[in-house]
Amino acid sequence: MLDDVDVSVSIDNSLEPLLDSSEWNVSETEFNPTKLHHKETVFTLSNGYLGTRGSFEEGYPGDFSATMIHGIYDDVKISHTELVNSPNWLPLVVEVAGEQFKMNTGEILHYERRLDLRLGLVSRDVRWRSPKGHTVDLRFERFTSLADQHVLAIRCQITSVDFTGEITVEAGFDAEPTTQGVPHWRTLNQGGVDQIIWLESQTLHSGISLGMSAKLIVEGDDTQPVYVEKAGSPMLATTCEFNPGKTVIVEKIVTVFTSRETESPIAAALQRLADEPRYTTLLAAHIAAWEQVWQNSDIIIEGDRQAQVSVRYNLFQLLAVAPRHDDRVSIAPKTLSGFAYSGHIFWDTEIFILPFLTFTQPALARNLLTYRYHTLPGARRKAQEAGYQGAMFAWESATTGDEVTPRWVPGANGELIRIWCGDIEVHITADVAYAVWHYWQTTDDDQWMHDYGAEIILDTAVFWESRVQWNQQRHSYDILDVIGPDENHDRVDNNAFTNLMVQWHLQSALALWDWFKHVYPQKAAQLVEQLNLTTERLHCWAEIQERIFVNQNAATGLIEQFEGFFQLEDVNLADYEPRTKSLQGLLGIEATSQKQILKQPDVLMLLYLLRQGYDYNTLKVNWDYYTQRTDHTYGSSLGPAIHAVLACDLNQPTEAYNHFLRAALVDLEDVRLNAAEGIHAASAGGIWQAVVLGFGGVRMTQFGPMACPNLPPSWKRLKFKLQWRNELYEFDLQQEAAMAMVTEEVSVPVFASLQAAME
Numbered sequence: 001m002l003d004d005v006d007v008s009v010s011i012d013n014s015l016e017p018l019l020d021s022s023e024w025n026v027s028e029t030e031f032n033p034t035k036l037h038h039k040e041t042v043f044t045l046s047n048g049y050l051g052t053r054g055s056f057e058e059g060y061p062g063d064f065s066a067t068m069i070h071g072i073y074d075d076v077k078i079s080h081t082e083l084v085n086s087p088n089w090l091p092l093v094v095e096v097a098g099e100q101f102k103m104n105t106g107e108i109l110h111y112e113r114r115l116d117l118r119l120g121l122v123s124r125d126v127r128w129r130s131p132k133g134h135t136v137d138l139r140f141e142r143f144t145s146l147a148d149q150h151v152l153a154i155r156c157q158i159t160s161v162d163f164t165g166e167i168t169v170e171a172g173f174d175a176e177p178t179t180q181g182v183p184h185w186r187t188l189n190q191g192g193v194d195q196i197i198w199l200e201s202q203t204l205h206s207g208i209s210l211g212m213s214a215k216l217i218v219e220g221d222d223t224q225p226v227y228v229e230k231a232g233s234p235m236l237a238t239t240c241e242f243n244p245g246k247t248v249i250v251e252k253i254v255t256v257f258t259s260r261e262t263e264s265p266i267a268a269a270l271q272r273l274a275d276e277p278r279y280t281t282l283l284a285a286h287i288a289a290w291e292q293v294w295q296n297s298d299i300i301i302e303g304d305r306q307a308q309v310s311v312r313y314n315l316f317q318l319l320a321v322a323p324r325h326d327d328r329v330s331i332a333p334k335t336l337s338g339f340a341y342s343g344h345i346f347w348d349t350e351i352f353i354l355p356f357l358t359f360t361q362p363a364l365a366r367n368l369l370t371y372r373y374h375t376l377p378g379a380r381r382k383a384q385e386a387g388y389q390g391a392m393f394a395w396e397s398a399t400t401g402d403e404v405t406p407r408w409v410p411g412a413n414g415e416l417i418r419i420w421c422g423d424i425e426v427h428i429t430a431d432v433a434y435a436v437w438h439y440w441q442t443t444d445d446d447q448w449m450h451d452y453g454a455e456i457i458l459d460t461a462v463f464w465e466s467r468v469q470w471n472q473q474r475h476s477y478d479i480l481d482v483i484g485p486d487e488n489h490d491r492v493d494n495n496a497f498t499n500l501m502v503q504w505h506l507q508s509a510l511a512l513w514d515w516f517k518h519v520y521p522q523k524a525a526q527l528v529e530q531l532n533l534t535t536e537r538l539h540c541w542a543e544i545q546e547r548i549f550v551n552q553n554a555a556t557g558l559i560e561q562f563e564g565f566f567q568l569e570d571v572n573l574a575d576y577e578p579r580t581k582s583l584q585g586l587l588g589i590e591a592t593s594q595k596q597i598l599k600q601p602d603v604l605m606l607l608y609l610l611r612q613g614y615d616y617n618t619l620k621v622n623w624d625y626y627t628q629r630t631d632h633t634y635g636s637s638l639g640p641a642i643h644a645v646l647a648c649d650l651n652q653p654t655e656a657y658n659h660f661l662r663a664a665l666v667d668l669e670d671v672r673l674n675a676a677e678g679i680h681a682a683s684a685g686g687i688w689q690a691v692v693l694g695f696g697g698v699r700m701t702q703f704g705p706m707a708c709p710n711l712p713p714s715w716k717r718l719k720f721k722l723q724w725r726n727e728l729y730e731f732d733l734q735q736e737a738a739m740a741m742v743t744e745e746v747s748v749p750v751f752a753s754l755q756a757a758m759e
Contacts, residue, residue: 023308026668027114031103037064037676041667043115043122044337044679045142046320049149050086050256051336054115054122057092057140057154058102064676065090065177068336068343070329071260073398074184075205076342080404083332083343084184087201087212088174089152089254094138095168099130101138106130117309117316120146120290121283127161135161136242146293147285149325150272152254155279160242167242171216171252172235173199180339185210189266192228196273197236200266209259211266213273219249251279260326293319296721296728297360299691303716310664311691314684317667318353321681322361327370330397331681338678344396344404345371346682347428350435351609352638353685359692359722362443369439372432373452375401376459379429383463386423390462390531393429395421417589420490425483426467430501433457434609437508441700444725450520454512459531461509461541464502468544476549484562484602485638488584488592492562497602499548504610506545510538557618558625559603569595573631580673582634600636601626608642611649620650632659637666641686645694648710653695657712660690692720696733700724709733 026042040063043054048070055065066085073081094101103126110127124140137159145151158167176185188209189200198213216226216236229235240248255272257265276282297319301308321335330345331353349368357365376391378401383392394403405422436453439445468477479502484495513533517524527533551560560566576583584592584599603622607614623646632640640662647656663683667675692698696718697708705724711733718733 023305024118024312025114025116026309026313027112029112031108031111031113033060033104035670036060036062038670039113040064041337041675041678043113044317044335045115045120045122045144046317046336047120047144047146047149048320048322048324049326050144050152051321052090052144052152053337054113055090056103056124057090057142057156058094058100059091060103064338065174066179066337066339069210069256069258070323070326070336071399072203072208072210072258073206073343074203074208076179076182078406078409079342079344080406081206081342081398082179082182082339083336083398084203085177085179085339086210086256087185087199088177089212089214089256090142090154091174092140092154092156092169092171092250092252094136094156094158095170096130096134096136096163097132097165097167099132099134101126101128101130101136109135115313117312118290118294119287120144120316120320121287134163134165136163136167137161143283143286144320145282145286146289146320147282148272150255150257150269151276151282152256153279153282154252154254156250156252157247158242158250159247160244162244164243165241166239167248168237168239169216169250170229170235170237171214171250172197172233173212173214175199175201175233190234192230192234192236194228195226195236196270197228197234198266198270199233209265210256211258211264211269212254212256213266213269214252214254215273215276217251217253217278219251220247253279253282293361296723297356298720299688300717300719301691301715302718304712304714307660307664307712307715310668311687313668314664314687315356317679318356318681318684318688319361321679322357322364323367324364327367328374328399330368330371333681334678335681338676340677341396342398342404344398346396347431348638348682348685350428350431352641352682352689354435354439355693356685356688358439358442359724362439362445362723365439365443366445366448369436369448369456370452372401372436373456376456378402380459383466388463389466390464391429391456391459392426392463392467393432393460395425395428421483421487424481424491425487426479427482427484427495427498427501429460429463430498430505433460433505433508434501437512442724446519449512449516450523454516454520454523455527455531457505457509457512458527458533461506462531462537464505465537465540465544468502468548471549474549476547477544478549485600485605485636486561486598486602487636488597488599489562489565490593492564494549494551495562495602496550496552496559497561497606499550500606500610503545503548506541510541510545513538557615557621559606559618559622561598561602561626565596570629571595571597573597573629579634583631585634596629598626598630598635600639601630604630604646605639605642608646616650619646623647623650632662634672637663637672637680637683638686640666641683641690644686644690648690648694648697651710653710653712656690656694656710660687660694660712663687663690691718692722696720696731698722698731705729705731707731707733711735 040053040055050069052067055063074084076082107129113124121143126138129135139157141155175187185201196215201210224240226238255269257268262268323329331349332343333341333348379391379393396405398404403422408416411417440449471478480493482495483490484497583597640659643659644656666680666683722729
């Protein structure tokens with residue numbers, strides 16, 4: 001694990017086996033069954049449509065094999081609905097003289113598994129000696145096509161080392177997997193003919209249909225036919241005669257569709273399969289698609305191989321999972337790589353993931369924001385049910401935008417614990433508006449703002465008008481009984497993060513409206529009617545944003561996280577070291593809520609999001625107060641990357657680098673001991689912000705993006721591209737005293753000294 005004392009030493013030693021000299025590969029050279037579930041997460045592949053955990057094709061006892069498809073939810077107790085584990089397309093079993101190859105039988109003489117981040121390809125090389133003493137070399141490769149999201153492929157190369165006899169390969173589907181023990185599928189139809197098998201399934205409650213088909217192709221032994229076995233579920237099989245040195249390659253090509261895209265998924269799957277070329281052709285198209293994505297999204301770091309690979313890994317997982325052809329789904333906190341949080345959508349997407357996509361793949365960012373537009377009806381229902389007006393976004397959202405946060409969950413001893421987030425963690429409504437505004441500012445996408453964005457920002461502003469309360473004694477507006485990002489403290493009044501984000505939200509809504517009504521008078525008239533945007537209402541917004549309450553010391557600039565926070569018990573977090581769980585896990589929910597112990601620091605998160613409005617001294621005094629009260633190691637995984645940016649702003653590069661590593665290695669190194677649950681998507685998005693906005697020091701100015709870099713001492717060079725207002729900017733930052741910013745069309749040298757960043 002990581003700690004503050006010897007972070008660089010412990011990480012360097014432990015990460016080395018996962019790094020490859022090409023700086024594009026994550027690999028392991030020894031199979032450790034105790035890390036099975038962690039590595040399943042690490043070797044996850046996605047393609048914007050579905051994601052498949054890195055479990056083995058032949059299976060393994062107790063594995064968490066899973067394939068999840070965007071938007072495929074089904075009803076479940078407690079969590080209302082969950083993203084379900086879909087039929088498994090992986091199964092491919094090799095039998096040598098009747099003995100199945102498995103990683104837990106026989107003897108593993110050589111092993112290497114590799115994720116090529118540039119190509120989006122997972123491979124595994126094994127030299128296996130069977131229990132009977134037969135030795136074979138096996139090479140598995142697989143990818144989820146980025147060129148055609150409905151196509152998946154596995155290639156298995158088998159070479160006999162010392163074996164003479166028959167080797168059989170069988171390929172099929174796992175038709176009815178469970179999601180953490182809960183069944184969600186019923187098989188409607190399955191069958192096989194010639195070299196093809198198919199499966200038609202439907203979710204038990206939501207009624208979503210799925211069609212999956214596969215074919216098996218043998219290369220290197222054309223005399224051996226592929227046949228269909230129908231014992232139980234249909235399976236494709238082929239048997240080949242081997243002698244030492246002989247190699248046979250088997251390709252499994254799979255297609256999958258659901259009723260979210262087509263009326264007859266099984267017909268679409270079979271038709272697509274019939275048209276599909278061989279594995280190598282499909283792979284070439286997939287690689288070309290990844291090359292195009294990396295062209296604008298890659299980050300190059302020279303001098304720090306550990307940082308280079310880990311940054312690319314985090315970016316890869318986000319680029320892989322972002323929906324490309326669907327604007328009615330979004331990215332869950334565990335992407336499509338794990339079951340935690342039931343695949344629900346949180347603020348993680350808007351605040352942590354979207355900046356990366358907005359600046360490098362704006363079309364993907366637009367899809368994710370349009371998802372929020374489609375969930376406005378659910379947000380309006382939620383507001384109305386709670387007694388408010390306008391649109392109040394769900395803390396946890398799924399298909400419709402209705403609230404799917406569980407209100408009660410069973411505790412460790414079977415007792416019921418009340419979860420308040422769905423009722424009162426209202427800051428998400430401002431967070432969505434923030435993402436909408438910044439997408440618009442970055443892209444100049446006026447048409448999207450006309451069609452979707454303005455309605456989101458304005459109707460959520462209507463909600464805030466009904467949510468605030470007038471405090472006659474103070475002559476201010478209060479927002480009472482909320483939860484800020486720091487979930488160690490719930491049911492608090494005047495949370496600084498929430499109140500100041502609401503202030504920003506209302507200011508931005510008024511600025512947007514001033515522009516919108518002049519540029520789009522016809523649409524503005526529609527919105528006036530639809531949202532009841534009266535003059536009185538707009539005046540009310542102006543008054544609320546002027547008078548909303550925030551407890552900030554005028555002399556020092558210190559902001560109180562919420563009313564009464566400074567009266568809570570102050571503790572020294574060092575007194576609880578060493579530990580392997582969160583402080584809330586150690587002390588309990590109630591005891592932690594009575595102390596100044598933060599899951600993540602609301603005030604620092606606020607100063608980051610609204611960093612243009614606060615000076616160095618305000619950041620410094622709040623940093624000094626709140627960072628020492630934050631559970632950095634086992635609190636929120638959302639915090640470290642943002643701490644890295646703020647530490648750069650304060651010219652503390654060593655501190656920034658320590659926080660950066662906590663975020664960058666959270667999955668590769670299982671820093672928080674929970675990577676088995678899936679990718680930490682928000683942390684992955686935060687990594688881009690830490691590198692570009694923190695170490696790169698990029699700021700948006702009236703002249704375009706400019707940089708005042710504050711590179712870690714080991715980094716010799718940092719290169720990346722940004723898209724800003726329909727122009728592409730390339731940054732090449734080095735440890736020397738100057739850098740240059742260049743656009744695609746014209747070279748504009750802009751010099752920023754490192755000294756200036758320190759002042």
